[in-house]
Amino acid sequence: MAIVLLLQHRGQVTAAEVARELEISERTARRDLDALGTAGVPVYSVQGRGGGWRLVGGARTDLSGLTAGEARALFLAAGPASSATPALKAALRKLVHALPEPFRAQAEAAASSLVMDPRLWGSSRVEARPPRFLDELQDAAIRGVQVRLGYVDREGTETERTVHPLGIVAKGPSWYLVATTETGRRTFRIDRVSSADPTADPVHRPGDFDLAESWRAIADEVERRRTPLEARAMCTPHGIDVLRIGFGARLEVGGSTADGRIEVVIRGHDEHKLAGELAGLVDYLEVTGPPRVRDHLASIGNALTARYKPGAASSMEEHE
Structure with missing residues (x-):
């Protein structure tokens, strides 16, 4: 795609120019140009x-019809830069070089204007329904214009209020606008936005x-x-990885002690549930x-011992 866009934009390119623009070797550039003909x-x-x-004959493909909005959409569809793999980041960087100059800034902004965070607050369930003003606010963040926001x-x-959109975040089924205001940086749930009027x-x-x-x-x-x-x-x-998987951001890992163990802090909502x-x-x-968490753990241990000690009858046997 990047090479075809370069050919369409410039009319003629050398292998050295392709190599320089797309950050590859001349040998790779020649191979890729040959591969285009084979394809x-x-x-x-x-x-x-x-x-x-x-x-041939100035031939053009559908890529030549990209509008500024379509170029932005291409980079948004490729995924946010914050979560892209190194290979995808390299591909996006190469493609941006091949875009017409007026489109480059907004295409690069599109790749850095969105963060995807699929986890719900306190849950692993994921749903999605884009809110009403998502497109308007995302466009304002990409174009870098202020918005008169009803909330x-x-x-x-x-x-x-008038806000300065800095970016959009998807958190599970919820979408958030991160923006600066007269009172500092704020986060707005987009499904609570009642109006969004971009300014100049x-x-x-x-x-x-x-x-x-x-x-x-945040x-x-x-x-x-x-x-x-x-x-x-x-x-x-060897238990740290287990804790990371189970508690994620609720886990804080400290230093090692004299016996080789590691100090940790685990956050929870209440003592009984955390125990x-x-x-x-x-x-x-x-x-x-x-102490209260330790007391709850002792109670859980006593209950388990009473329930499962050798010779203890199961609840099914007691009812028969």
């Missing part, structure tokens, strides 16, 4: 001084702003408010506090 793309080489590669808070109070005024974007890093900080703060209880524990080294989550990790974990 049926009407390209041919002109030998001698001033030679290069051209499309209804959780109490049902509607307000209006440019967004004031902090030079060091990174949407993925900003969202991680999500961590929300998780801390949702899980205010902290249990302290000592974990064996239930920790009870099955006795092979890896020794909970050191708080």
Whole structure:
């Protein structure tokens, strides 16, 4: 795609120019140009001084009809830059070089204007239904223009303010706008937006702003408010990966102790529920506090011992 766009945009290119633009070797560029001809793309080489590669008769493909909006859509469909693989990031970088100059800035902005976070708050269930003003706000973030935003808070109070869109985040089924306002940086649930009117005024974007890093900080703060209880524990080294899988961002890993174990902190919503989550990790974990979590763990252990000790009748046998 990138080579065809280069041919269409420039008329003629050399293997050296393709190599330089797409950050590949000249040998790879020649091989890829030959492969285009084999695949049926009407390209041919002109030998001698001033030679290069051209499309037969100035032939063009559907790629030549890309509008600015379609170029942005292509980069959005390829996936947000924050979660792209190294190979995809390289491909997007190469493709951007082949786009007409007026399209490049918005195409690059599209690749960095979206973060996908599929996990629900406190759940693994994923659903999706894009909210009403998603397209308008995403377009404003990409174009870098301010928006007059109508917003209804959780109490049902509607307000209006001018915001500077910095990016869009998908969190499970919910979509969020990250923006700066007169009172600082704010996050808005897009399904609570009642109106979105783009203005002609440019967004004031902090030079060091990174949407993925900003969202991680926001999500961590929300998780801390949702899980205010902290249990302290000592974990064996081979149990750390188990904890990471089970608790994710709720786990904080500290330093090693004299006996080789690792200090950890695990956050939860309440003592009883957190003790239930920790009870099955006795092979890896020794909970050191708080006392109420240890008490709940002891109660769970006593109940399990009473239920499953040798000779204990099952509930089915008791009813028969």
